[in-house]
Amino acid sequence: MPSTRLANLIDGRLQAPRDNRWLDIYEPATGAVFAHCPDSGAADVEAAALAAQQAAPAWAATPADERARLLHRLADLIEARLDEFAELESRDSGKPVALARRLDIPRAVSNLRFFAAAIMAWDSESHAMESGAINYTLRRPLGAVGCISPWNLPLYLFTWKIAPALAAGNTVVAKPSEVTPCTAALLGELSIEAGFPPGVLNIVQGRGPTTGQAIVEHPAIKAVSFTGSTRTGASIATTAAPQFKKVSLELGGKNPAIVFADADLSEQNLDTIVRSGFANQGEICLCGSRLLVQRAIYASFRERYLARVKALQVGDPHDAATDLGALVSREHFDKVMSCIAKARDEGGQVLTGGDAVSLQGRCAEGWFVAPTVIDGLANDTATNQQEIFGPVVTLIPFDDEADAVAIANGTSYGLAASLWTTDLSRAHRLGAQLEFGIVWINCWLLRDLRTPFGGSKQSGVGREGGAEALRFFTEPRNICIRY
Ligand code: NAD
Numbered sequence: 001m002p003s004t005r006l007a008n009l010i011d012g013r014l015q016a017p018r019d020n021r022w023l024d025i026y027e028p029a030t031g032a033v034f035a036h037c038p039d040s041g042a043a044d045v046e047a048a049a050l051a052a053q054q055a056a057p058a059w060a061a062t063p064a065d066e067r068a069r070l071l072h073r074l075a076d077l078i079e080a081r082l083d084e085f086a087e088l089e090s091r092d093s094g095k096p097v098a099l100a101r102r103l104d105i106p107r108a109v110s111n112l113r114f115f116a117a118a119i120m121a122w123d124s125e126s127h128a129m130e131s132g133a134i135n136y137t138l139r140r141p142l143g144a145v146g147c148i149s150p151w152n153l154p155l156y157l158f159t160w161k162i163a164p165a166l167a168a169g170n171t172v173v174a175k176p177s178e179v180t181p182c183t184a185a186l187l188g189e190l191s192i193e194a195g196f197p198p199g200v201l202n203i204v205q206g207r208g209p210t211t212g213q214a215i216v217e218h219p220a221i222k223a224v225s226f227t228g229s230t231r232t233g234a235s236i237a238t239t240a241a242p243q244f245k246k247v248s249l250e251l252g253g254k255n256p257a258i259v260f261a262d263a264d265l266s267e268q269n270l271d272t273i274v275r276s277g278f279a280n281q282g283e284i285c286l287c288g289s290r291l292l293v294q295r296a297i298y299a300s301f302r303e304r305y306l307a308r309v310k311a312l313q314v315g316d317p318h319d320a321a322t323d324l325g326a327l328v329s330r331e332h333f334d335k336v337m338s339c340i341a342k343a344r345d346e347g348g349q350v351l352t353g354g355d356a357v358s359l360q361g362r363c364a365e366g367w368f369v370a371p372t373v374i375d376g377l378a379n380d381t382a383t384n385q386q387e388i389f390g391p392v393v394t395l396i397p398f399d400d401e402a403d404a405v406a407i408a409n410g411t412s413y414g415l416a417a418s419l420w421t422t423d424l425s426r427a428h429r430l431g432a433q434l435e436f437g438i439v440w441i442n443c444w445l446l447r448d449l450r451t452p453f454g455g456s457k458q459s460g461v462g463r464e465g466g467a468e469a470l471r472f473f474t475e476p477r478n479i480c481i482r483y
Pocket of ligand 1: 148149150151152153157175176177178206207208209211212213214216227228229230231232233235236250251252253284285387389415454455459460
């Protein structure tokens with residue numbers, strides 16, 4: 001099959017990059033180039049930002065029900081091509097097709113529908129004063145905003161940003177990751193079919209330090225919603241601060257999953273605990289990469305857990321039996337393998353995995369890593385402090401509640417924790433003590449799109465989801481009337 005060239009979407013038209021530079025896009029399962037993506041420069045971003053700026057007043061004045069109608073239409077168009085999107089997402093990112101079909105693409109559709117509905121139900125506050133005045137709050141869209149997303153859940157996170165931005169009446173200059181640009185490009189094509197006016201949604205493909213940086217720097221871009229690494233988040237915050245741009249930063253994590261001796265370790269719950277470490281090859285910011293287990297059940301739990309992890313199938317993302325596909329890039333594969341080597345250097349004992357997996361046939365050159373479980377490392381080792389973002393889980397014993405909280409909180413990150421216990425009081429107590437933006441109790445990745453989503457400490461600034469996202473993408477104005 002000949003490789004395809006993706007296009008930018010600028011001012012309602014699909015366009016090649018102005019200086020005709022292109023990036024190779026690889027299929028992680030085969031290691032082969034299958035597409036080319038614009039390596040956009042500042043001139044492309046300039047054109048997109050101006051188009052967004054010009055389209056902003058009319059889009060802000062468009063009634064909410066019309067904005068919602070267009071978002072629903074886009075959702076319908078994506079859903080109608082769900083299989084095609086799932087295939088493409090898998091091909092681009094290495095994840096199992098079945099996972100993209102079950103999780104990524106349906107969630108992208110839900111994101112669009114959710115914010116289409118949310119904007120219709122969104123109301124503003126009013127505050128009456130006994131002294132004879134009434135205040136009410138107007139929430140105005142910001143204008144043109146930037147949305148920058150990562151490679152791990154490409155369409156899922158791309159839509160999680162553009163949907164609230166558009167619903168709230170902003171125009172958008174968006175950039176998906178240059179590692180996984182394909183599904184956003186297809187969404188761009190469908191947005192024309194859906195009928196979005198030119199300039200309302202612009203998608204500029206390219207690399208972070210050039211295209212992404214130009215979006216963040218551009219004076220017409222009033223706010224930046226970013227999901228990605230903590231390092232890039234710091235760079236974006238530094239660029240945005242002198243222009244006083246609003247930023248929402250969803251960054252990395254080193255999440256604990258905490259299993260108490262009183263946990264209900266049914267087969268189903270054990271499966272969820274395994275999934276919480278290895279879903280999407282461990283490339284989910286919410287994955288529990290530090291598995292804290294109470295000492296009283298440590299040995300028996302480890303045995304049951306390992307048996308399950310060993311049963312996970314690493315394979316061709318097309319194969320329905322595959323649990324883990326390929327890691328997203330050669331670079332990321334090398335990073336994960338070096339983290340495993342580092343864990344060994346630190347004295348960690350690899351209980352299972354620890355190696356690359358060589359497959360036969362079309363996947364012989366793909367970037368596959370065996371699900372890896374490591375024991376025997378203290379919480380302050382680099383392995384337990386630094387985000388690996390791959391199929392690597394460390395086991396850490398703890399004695400009691402206080403010990404569990406100290407280990408769990410003993411990281412510079414604060415994104416998500418999961419807690420397994422049947423003691424209701426303990427669940428509430430720890431829910432309040434764990435310094436994470438999300439605490440799941442007896443579940444993992446159970447998402448209600450109305451809830452605040454995000455992290456504390458080095459996991460980010462601000463919250464997405466529900467009204468939080470609509471607030472981020474609007475500027476409040478207090479009107480005070482004396483009567
Ligand atoms: P990354 O920071 O390398 O890139 C993310 C996006 O930012 C990409 O589109 C990239 O091109 C762009 N970018 C890079 N440098 C930029 C710059 N200087 N200016 C503007 N844009 C720039 O992250 P990644 O490797 O794509 O994704 C993995 C990371 O994302 C992990 O750390 C993971 O934890 C994090 N993540 C966080 C969440 C969350 O919700 N908190 C969700 C998913 C992923």
